[in-house]
Amino acid sequence: MNVFHGAVLGTVLQVMIQILKDMGITEYEPRVINQMLEFTYRYVTTIIEDAKIYATHAKKSTVDADDIKLAIQCRMDQSFTSPPPRDFLLEVARQKNQTPLPLIKPYCGPRLPPDRYCLTAPNYRLKSIQKKVSVSSAGRISVPRLSVGAVSSRPTTPTLGTPSAAKAGAPVSLTGQRFTVQIPPSSQTTVSKSTTPSTPAVSNVLINPSLIGSKNILITTNMVSQSAATDSLKRKHEDDDDYDAL
Amino acid sequence: MAAVQGGMVDEKEEVDIKTEPQSDGFVNTNATDGRQLSPSPGSSSSAGSSKTAAGAPEDQQTLLAVLQFLRKNKLTESVEILRREAGLPEDALDSKGVDCGAPGSGGSAGGVDGLDAGSLLSRVTVSSSAGTPAPTKAVADDQPDVSVVLSAYSQQGDPALYKVYYSDLKKFIESVLDCHRAELSQVFYPLFVHMYLELVYNNHESEAKAFFQKFSGDQECYYEDDLRVLSSLTKKEHMRGNETLLDFRTSKFVLRISRDSYQLLKRHLQERQNNQIWNIIQEHLYIDIFDGMPRSKSQIDAMSGSLAGEAKREANKAKVYYGLLKEPEIELPLDDEDEEAENEEGKPKKKKPKKDSMGSKSKKQDPNAPSQNRIPLPELKDSDKLDKIMYMKEATKRIRLGPENLPSICFYTFLNAYQGLTAVDFTDDSSLIAGGFADSTVRVWSVTPKKLRKVKSAADLNLIDKESDDVLERIMDEKTASESKVLYGHSGPVYGISFSPDRNYLLSSSEDGTVRLWSLLTFTCLVGYKGHNYPVWDTQFSPYGYYFVSGGHDRVARLWATDHYQPLRIFAGHLADVTCTRFHPNSNYVATGSSDRTIRLWDVLTGNCVRIFTGHKGPIHTLAFSPNGKFLASGATDGRVLLWDIGHGLMVSELKGHTDTIYALRFSRDGEILASGSMDNTVRLWNAAKAFDDLETDDFTAATGHIHLQDNSPELLLGTYMSKSTPVIHLHFTRRNLLLAAGSYAA
Numbered sequence: 001m002n003v004f005h006g007a008v009l010g011t012v013l014q015v016m017i018q019i020l021k022d023m024g025i026t027e028y029e030p031r032v033i034n035q036m037l038e039f040t041y042r043y044v045t046t047i048i049e050d051a052k053i054y055a056t057h058a059k060k061s062t063v064d065a066d067d068i069k070l071a072i073q074c075r076m077d078q079s080f081t082s083p084p085p086r087d088f089l090l091e092v093a094r095q096k097n098q099t100p101l102p103l104i105k106p107y108c109g110p111r112l113p114p115d116r117y118c119l120t121a122p123n124y125r126l127k128s129i130q131k132k133v134s135v136s137s138a139g140r141i142s143v144p145r146l147s148v149g150a151v152s153s154r155p156t157t158p159t160l161g162t163p164s165a166a167k168a169g170a171p172v173s174l175t176g177q178r179f180t181v182q183i184p185p186s187s188q189t190t191v192s193k194s195t196t197p198s199t200p201a202v203s204n205v206l207i208n209p210s211l212i213g214s215k216n217i218l219i220t221t222n223m224v225s226q227s228a229a230t231d232s233l234k235r236k237h238e239d240d241d242d243y244d245a246l
Numbered sequence: 247m248a249a250v251q252g253g254m255v256d257e258k259e260e261v262d263i264k265t266e267p268q269s270d271g272f273v274n275t276n277a278t279d280g281r282q283l284s285p286s287p288g289s290s291s292s293a294g295s296s297k298t299a300a301g302a303p304e305d306q307q308t309l310l311a312v313l314q315f316l317r318k319n320k321l322t323e324s325v326e327i328l329r330r331e332a333g334l335p336e337d338a339l340d341s342k343g344v345d346c347g348a349p350g351s352g353g354s355a356g357g358v359d360g361l362d363a364g365s366l367l368s369r370v371t372v373s374s375s376a377g378t379p380a381p382t383k384a385v386a387d388d389q390p391d392v393s394v395v396l397s398a399y400s401q402q403g404d405p406a407l408y409k410v411y412y413s414d415l416k417k418f419i420e421s422v423l424d425c426h427r428a429e430l431s432q433v434f435y436p437l438f439v440h441m442y443l444e445l446v447y448n449n450h451e452s453e454a455k456a457f458f459q460k461f462s463g464d465q466e467c468y469y470e471d472d473l474r475v476l477s478s479l480t481k482k483e484h485m486r487g488n489e490t491l492l493d494f495r496t497s498k499f500v501l502r503i504s505r506d507s508y509q510l511l512k513r514h515l516q517e518r519q520n521n522q523i524w525n526i527i528q529e530h531l532y533i534d535i536f537d538g539m540p541r542s543k544s545q546i547d548a549m550s551g552s553l554a555g556e557a558k559r560e561a562n563k564a565k566v567y568y569g570l571l572k573e574p575e576i577e578l579p580l581d582d583e584d585e586e587a588e589n590e591e592g593k594p595k596k597k598k599p600k601k602d603s604m605g606s607k608s609k610k611q612d613p614n615a616p617s618q619n620r621i622p623l624p625e626l627k628d629s630d631k632l633d634k635i636m637y638m639k640e641a642t643k644r645i646r647l648g649p650e651n652l653p654s655i656c657f658y659t660f661l662n663a664y665q666g667l668t669a670v671d672f673t674d675d676s677s678l679i680a681g682g683f684a685d686s687t688v689r690v691w692s693v694t695p696k697k698l699r700k701v702k703s704a705a706d707l708n709l710i711d712k713e714s715d716d717v718l719e720r721i722m723d724e725k726t727a728s729e730s731k732v733l734y735g736h737s738g739p740v741y742g743i744s745f746s747p748d749r750n751y752l753l754s755s756s757e758d759g760t761v762r763l764w765s766l767l768t769f770t771c772l773v774g775y776k777g778h779n780y781p782v783w784d785t786q787f788s789p790y791g792y793y794f795v796s797g798g799h800d801r802v803a804r805l806w807a808t809d810h811y812q813p814l815r816i817f818a819g820h821l822a823d824v825t826c827t828r829f830h831p832n833s834n835y836v837a838t839g840s841s842d843r844t845i846r847l848w849d850v851l852t853g854n855c856v857r858i859f860t861g862h863k864g865p866i867h868t869l870a871f872s873p874n875g876k877f878l879a880s881g882a883t884d885g886r887v888l889l890w891d892i893g894h895g896l897m898v899s900e901l902k903g904h905t906d907t908i909y910a911l912r913f914s915r916d917g918e919i920l921a922s923g924s925m926d927n928t929v930r931l932w933n934a935a936k937a938f939d940d941l942e943t944d945d946f947t948a949a950t951g952h953i954h955l956q957d958n959s960p961e962l963l964l965g966t967y968m969s970k971s972t973p974v975i976h977l978h979f980t981r982r983n984l985l986l987a988a989g990s991y992a993a
Contacts (some may be wrong), residue, residue, distance in 0.1 A: 020410060024474045072483075082487045083780055083800035086496070086818070090736075092817035093802065097853025100809070104622045104792065110750075110765075111624075111792060118773050119735075212564035 012037060047071045254772055265649050288721050368885060373382060375611050408441050408457055411523050416464070418514050426507040428543040433511070433531070435465050436499040436555065437523065440530045441493060442484070451480050468551050468863035468884070489801065490553070490842070493821040494980055497530035501553035504540040508533060548897060548955055549861050553821050553842035557858035562895030564856040566847065568875045569615025571832045574626060576634055614651050615895065616834045621850050623833065624792045630748060636675070640981035647918045649933055652965055653985040658693075659972050660990040667990035670976035671753075672745040676986060678766075680752055682740030688733040688764065697727040701767045708808050733764050735771040742785040744794065751808070753794055755782035756955040761796050763808060777804055777813050783825045788833045794849070797824030803838045805850060818847040819855050828869040837878055839866030845880050847892065861897055869922070870911040879920055881908030889937055899937045902959040904968070910987070912977040917965065921985055924972025931964040 017031050045177050048063070051070035055063045104111075309332055316325045330639045345990055414436070419430045419701075438461055446456035462473050478484070486489055503511075528532075535560070549556050602806035611617070636829040647653055658679060660667050666684030678698075679691045692698050701707075701723040710720045738757030751772075752764040761775040761782055780799035787794045793814075797803035803824045822841035829836055835856070845866060847857035864883030871878055877889045877898065886900040888906060901922070910923035913934060921932040972989040979985055 007738050022474075023478065030973065069483075076487055080487065082489050085489065086493045086801070086821075089802055089816070093816035093853060094966040096813065096816045099814075101621055101851065102655050102810070103400070104807075106625050108809075111807070111809040112763075112772055113809055136775040 005147075012040075042074075047075060145240065251444050296812070306526075307776075335885065336369065338413045364372075387979065401958045405448070405453040408453065409460060410443060410519060412438070412441065412457070412461055414518075415515075415523055415647060417463075422510060426504075426510055428546055429503050429540045430511055431543075431548065432501050432503070432546060432555075433527070435469055436501070436531055437526060438462070438465060438492070439472075439476065440499075440526055443479075444526075446479060446483050448551065449482060457479060466547075466550075468547075471864070472553070488824045493801075495530075497554055497821065498530060498535060500532045500533045500558050502536060502541075502549075502556050502559075505535050507540050508535050512805060530657035531555075532558070535624055543720050544955075547952065548900065550846045551863040554844065554860075554861040556860050557844075557895075559667045561855070564854070566622070566849075566856050566892055567614055567616035567832070567834060568892045569612040569832065570875050571615060571618060571623075573634075573863045576631055576638075596773075602712040605768065616832055621834055623790050631839065633675075637981060640675075641915075643982055644915060645983045647914050647916065647983055648935070649964055652671065652931055653914065653919065653921075653979070653983055655929060655967055655985045655987055657969060657974075658986060658988045659969075660714075660988070663990040666739065666740055667975070668739050669743040670986075670988040672976070672986060673749050674747060674976040674981070675749075676980045678745065678749065680743050680745065680754075681988075682743045682754055682756075684737055684739040686734075686736040686740060686756065686758075688736070688740055688743065688752070689730055690733065690752065690766070690769070691730040697729060698731050698769070700726040700769055733769060733771065735762055736760070737762075738781070741783050742796070744786045746787045747789060747791045752789075753785050753787060755785035755796050755798070757781040759798070761785050762795075773808070774809070775806055775811065775813075777806075778802075783823060783857075784827045786827055786829055788829045789831055790833050792990075793829075793833065795827045797827040797828060797838050799823045799841075799893065801840075803827050803836065803848070805836065815848075815850060815853045817846070817853060817855070820844070822865075823829070825865055825867055826869050828871060830871055831873065831875045837869050837871070837882055839869050839882075843882070845878070845890070847867065847878075857892065857895050859888075859889055859895070859897070861900075862886070864907075867907060867909050868911045870913055872913050872934065872938075872973075874914060874915045877934075879911050879913070879922075879934075881911050881922055881924075883907040886923070886924075887920070887932070889920075889934075897953050897955065897961070900955055900959065901932050901962060902964055906927065909973070909975045909978040912979055912985075913980065914979050914985075915983050921977050921979070921987075923977050923987055923989070925973040927969050927971055929967045929969070929974055929975055929977070933962045933964050935961055 013033060016036050019036075020028060047068065048071075051063045051067035054067045054070050055061075058067070060067075112120075115121060124216075261967075309328075310955070313328060314326060316328065316485050356825040391933075394635050405459075416434070419427060419433075422430060428889040442454055442458055445451075445457060458477060462477070465473060479488075479491070482585045496961070512524075515521050515527070532555075534556075536585040645653070647652065660681060663681075665687065667681055668684050669682035671680050672678070677692065677696070679693055679695050681689050681691075683689070690698065700725040701721050706723070707721060710717065714720065733752075733754075736754065736756040738756055738759075740754045740756045742755035742761075743753065745766075750766055752766055753761060754764065755761045759776065759779045759782060763770050763773040763777075764770065778796065778800050782796050782798035784798075785794060785796040793805060793807055795803055795805050801818070801820050801823060805817070807817035808937065817836065817838060820842055822839040824840050826837045826839035827836060828838075830847075834850050836850060837845060838848065839845045843860065843862045843864060843866065845857075845859040845862075846855045847859075848854065849856050858882070859878075862880065862882040862884060863886075866882040868881045869878060870880075878891060878892055879887055880890070881904075882885050885902070885904040885906055885908065885949050887904070889898040889901070890896070891898050901920075904922065904924040904926055906921050906924050906926035908924045910921075912920070912921050913919070918933075918935045920937075921929060922932065923929045969987075969989065970991075971993070972991050975986050976988040977985065978987075
């Protein structure tokens with residue numbers, strides 16, 4: 001048993017053990033006493049600190065019983081809330097039970113609440129990019145086989161060469177905006193099976209900004225068949241976001 | 247506004263807590279009426295007058311009391327206004343039938359003389375309504391009237407005399423005839439608690455402690471836990487925030503006493519000069535009088551023990567449709583049926599549905615069964631029909647159990663569950679086990695060699711052939727196959743787990759106050775149902791899916807549907823936490839067991855409580871409905887299993903044997919055997935068929951609720967099976983009547 005130092009704590013321990021016995025608890029792990037001691041210490045100091053604050057607020061020089069009582073009451077309402085009173089529950093129940101049970105729609109698939117109340121949405125959101133951007137020379141990325149352009153889910157062909165600012169869509173600015181980089185699917189040909197790049201599934205990946213300074217870069221890839229990393233729902237939402245950003 | 251007594255000032259804060267006056271639908275004591283008026287006794291009398299619509303005697307009394315108060319404080323204009331608006335006659339001021347039931351204050355002993363016997367009885371009989379407010383006295387000592395009416399626990403007399411009153415009553419009851427003594431002794435406990443609480447409430451700490459010291463030892467042993475809690479309550483501030491205690495104060499403790507015993511008591515108490523005890527009895531106790539033989543001590547002991555006394559007889563009189571719903575007709579593909587089916591004369595095989603496993607083939611409606619569309623139920627999908635066919639096939643291979651043919655027990659021990667196993671569930675076909683743990687995870691295992699797989703991602707799903715026969719296997723992703731899966735999401739220990747009947751969903755309820763719905767196809771969390779803001783102790787899917795019920799620390803049980811984010815029904819009425827929630831096999835009723843030692847049966851359609859079962863002496867942790875829907879079994883911390891007849895609302899039998907809390911109860915598939923598992927590391931099998939067989943429910947029993955329990959537990963016990971220090975927390979009969987048990991090894 002971990003015992004704190006100090007002889008005075010020996011008596012407090014005895015008090016704790018006696019409390020447990022009085023409340024009729026006979027079986028407990030030895031660590032419970034330590035936990036109770038910690039709790040008591042923390043609770044009492046919180047109350048006394050609160051009481052001191054109330055006393056100074058009331059411009060009293062010493063803390064007296066009323067301050068302590070007030071501190072206890074406030075803490076009770078805050079940390080140790082109790083369930084609502086019975087008549088309130090009965091009233092709420094009466095109202096709720098008056099509405100008839102809703103009819104069940106047939107042929108529904110999984111019966112779930114509206115999407116807002118489910119946990120099935122992706123828990124991240126894509127940042128939108130600005131429309132007006134201007135590119136300076138520093139903004140050019142001389143990475144071969146990369147092109148800078150708007151976030152688009154319909155990349156036509158991979159473009160080689162230097163990034164050009166006059167790409168249809170969104171010229172990119174320096175100020176921390178996002179660049180879309182299109183990686184042609186040639187590197188992924190082993191994976192892809194389909195032959196229709198017109199509806200590619202994009203996966204947005206944030207690459208390490210430190211690589212390219214302070215700019216965010218978004219890589220959209222033409223990937224038709226994706227490994228199980230992203231699941232279908234997420235992909236759909238990514239498409240939506242992409243369209244929104246345009 | 248001058249406070250007349252100390253009691254009034256305290257009342258004000260009570261009133262502020264209460265939201266709005268509620269006049270119907272729940273226990274309405276006189277004091278509550280008074281409290282509604284107290285915000286404005288002196289000021290806007292119109293508020294008080296608005297309550298007099300019915301002119302009920304109690305309201306009249308409070309009005310008159312208010313009038314008196316105004317008069318006394320010389321607020322003559324208010325007096326006029328109140329009198330005018332309330333329509334009170336001029337002379338009403340003088341006749342003060344205030345004391346009709348309201349506790350008279352100390353010293354107003356004169357109130358006894360003029361008290362009308364009729365007015366007293368009117369407080370106490372079942373049909374308690376208008377006894378005429380007898381203009382009892384015009385005694386000058388009217389000063390406590392308002393506060394008397396307005397506070398629940400005004401001074402009942404000199405606190406030092408409480409001991410005297412109580413010991414007087416004790417002496418009287420001990421001197422009474424044997425046959426009445428047992429019944430009258432029921433009065434001791436509620437009286438003791440209320441008197442003690444009154445002393446505490448009025449800040450007589452030392453007298454309260456002395457009172458407790460002297461008389462707590464006399465109480466029944468099964469109230470020990472309550473008394474221990476009470477002993478730590480010595481100041482009024484301690485009473486705040488303890489909802490159970492507050493409920494106890496405001497609700498009436500119900501006692502069932504025969505008319506003869508009651509007359510004795512009444513006569514004795516009315517003879518005396520100061521009958522404070524009588525006042526307390528009238529205010530805090532509800533005495534349900536019946537005509538007939540007084541009950542014996544054992545009969546009383548069997549039914550008492552709950553926090554609110556016993557159940558009133560009307561509470562158990564509503565009709566309950568306990569029959570089962572008719573199973574839909576399903577054509578069995580008889581290709582691999584048993585041979586005997588094929589031997590029937592050359593009828594086309596498809597036209598022969600299986601008879602016995604589908605319920606009755608009769609077209610008549612079972613009078614005790616609810617109609618099919620009493621509550622909306624989801625329709626059967628093709629997969630459900632396939633499940634049903636599997637079920638019927640398994641049912642044919644089911645072992646018939648009986649006293650000579652006990653089931654084999656297969657125990658699933660969770661080894662090394664350092665996470666703390668807190669809840670277990672099996673699917674109906676026993677193919678999956680789910681465990682809820684104290685580290686807030688939920689784990690699902692496959693019991694069969696078939697592994698658990700996730701559904702493929704959408705892109706992959708596009709590629710498979712949707713028309714193929716084994717499309718259900720093709721949608722599964724082989725790469726994710728594993729023996730078990732872990733589900734993360736809760737932020738507190740998981741206390742309740744339930745599989746859906748179609749094995750697509752899993753519910754889990756946790757200390758964080760939410761109930762989560764998990765998909766067993768993708769093994770992710772779909773919905774979190776927030777409503778209880780306090781630990782949810784139990785949850786269960788309905789036998790037909792779609793609905794589920796949850797019960798928690800906030801003393802209510804809630805009925806949800808998977809596609810509504812808010813509950814559909816709230817079952818409020820228990821005085822303490824709801825620890826166990828179970829659906830009836832026909833999904834029209836929900837049974838809840840609670841820490842207040844009662845079991846309540848609720849109607850899903852209306853949300854009303856249709857049955858209250860008292861008798862357990864400890865919090866109830868498990869419930870089980872019999873497969874035919876007629877009976878309910880319950881297990882609690884007192885180690886007893888009680889069997890209840892739902893139709894009549896009576897206790898059928900008491901099964902003694904376990905020595906520790908019972909956490910698991912399950913009927914076998916035909917209802918022949920009841921299995922119970924407990925913390926004492928044993929599984930016991932009981933002969934349920936025999937217990938229900940010799941039921942004689944005659945009119946007298948049904949009318950009065952008296953039961954004659956036979957002490958035949960040893961005969962009904964068919965076997966005790968011990969595990970090696972593994973408490974049993976879940977039991978499940980497979981479709982072929984093999985008993986599965988689960989627990990976590992406690993080294």
